[in-house]
Amino acid sequence: MTSTLLFFGFGLLSVLGALGLILFKHPMNGAMSFVVTLISLAGLYALLSAKLIFAIQLIVYAGAIMSLILFIIMFLNIQESDLPVETGRWFFLAGGIAVIAPIAILLLKAIKSLPGGDTVIVGGEFGGVKGVGLLLFKDWLLPFEIVSILLLVALVGAVVLAGKRGVNE
Amino acid sequence: MILNYLSLSIILFCLGILGVISRRNVFTVFMAIELMLNAANLAFVTLARLHESMDGHVLALMVMAVAAAEAALALAVVILLHKHKGKLDTNVFSLLKG
Numbered sequence: 001m002t003s004t005l006l007f008f009g010f011g012l013l014s015v016l017g018a019l020g021l022i023l024f025k026h027p028m029n030g031a032m033s034f035v036v037t038l039i040s041l042a043g044l045y046a047l048l049s050a051k052l053i054f055a056i057q058l059i060v061y062a063g064a065i066m067s068l069i070l071f072i073i074m075f076l077n078i079q080e081s082d083l084p085v086e087t088g089r090w091f092f093l094a095g096g097i098a099v100i101a102p103i104a105i106l107l108l109k110a111i112k113s114l115p116g117g118d119t120v121i122v123g124g125e126f127g128g129v130k131g132v133g134l135l136l137f138k139d140w141l142l143p144f145e146i147v148s149i150l151l152l153v154a155l156v157g158a159v160v161l162a163g164k165r166g167v168n169e
Numbered sequence: 170m171i172l173n174y175l176s177l178s179i180i181l182f183c184l185g186i187l188g189v190i191s192r193r194n195v196f197t198v199f200m201a202i203e204l205m206l207n208a209a210n211l212a213f214v215t216l217a218r219l220h221e222s223m224d225g226h227v228l229a230l231m232v233m234a235v236a237a238a239e240a241a242l243a244l245a246v247v248i249l250l251h252k253h254k255g256k257l258d259t260n261v262f263s264l265l266k267g
Binding site: 004007011014015018019021022027030031034037038041044045048049050052053056057060061064065068069072073075076078082083084086089090092093095096097100101103104107108111112114115116117118119122126127131132135136139140143144147150151153154155157158161162 | 170171172173174175176177179180181183184185186187188190191192193194196197199200201203204207210211214215217218219221223224226227229230231233234235236237238239240241242244245246247248249251255256257258259260
């Protein structure tokens with residue numbers, strides 16, 4: 001009962017945050033409401049007894065990535081006049097809804113055929129650091145190493161792109 | 170109950186697509202893409218809970234690592250764009266359009 005209430009609370013908060021992201025004009029307001037979405041998604045992960053993902057969502061997503069984005073938004077010092085004029089915003093939104101809604105309804109009907117299950121909290125190793133870590137370093141070792149190479153390449157790329165100190169011109 | 174989580178994931182993904190379609194601000198488009206990644210993560214974790222196997226958790230970790238790399242690169246590109254054009258409009262990115 002409590003978990004159902006918590007699910008609807010977190011789900012409502014995450015949908016409201018996402019709506020705020022796509023409707024607010026200034027990116028700072030959008031980013032702040034996106035943080036609400038990320039935190040309520042962390043709550044949903046906790047309800048699904050994914051303890052490690054819950055912690056990492058809070059630390060990496062809501063903590064690191066969003067503070068990086070907010071830092072860049074503040075760093076560029078965006079005024080109202082710097083924002084692009086979005087005259088066709090409602091037009092594109094209505095067209096997008098007209099295109100997306102049938103696909104969404106199809107998907108919502110399609111998942112009805114999946115076996116439903118209860119979401120009681122699973123104890124023990126499920127979703128904890130030990131279980132996920134063992135799986136990560138046994139079955140998923142190669143993808144893990146590839147992701148580490150990807151992070152290294154992204155690091156070098158970001159330094160090359162943004163780190164120029166006015167050498168050219 | 171599991172199906173509610175999947176429905177929420179679909180709704181969040183569609184909201185992300187709508188954000189990418191309807192907005193022209195670079196930051197908002199970028200965060201809408203992050204929203205779609207998060208919706209996919211929610212589906213992964215939900216299905217991991219349904220089958221009680223933890224492979225979905227590992228995949229969610231991978232998606233988070235890719236999102237972190239994407240954030241670093243995309244923000245570097247946004248800083249370059251702002252330095253050169255002084256704008257935050259995605260229409261500025263149409264340099265390759267003949």
